[in-house]
Amino acid sequence: MKRLIWDTLKVFIIFTLCTFLFYYGLQLLHSEYEQMHRFDPPEGPAIKVNQSQSRLFERIPIIFQRGE
Secondary structure: OOOHHHHHHHHHHHHHHHHHHHHHHHHHHHHHHHOOOOOOOOOOOOOOOOOOOOOOHHHHHHHHHOOO
């Protein structure tokens, strides 16, 4: 019985430590990438991608045909 409790406690401690390491690792990555400049203004003859003013109901058949 004592061995079972000790093994359960070890698993709980290892799980808790791994969870904390994972959480703080994600926070570290988030803070690193949050400060990074992601988008540069377009250079050259850039055009707007979505120039059409079509409505959603007009695009539904196209969406189903393409399988989007």
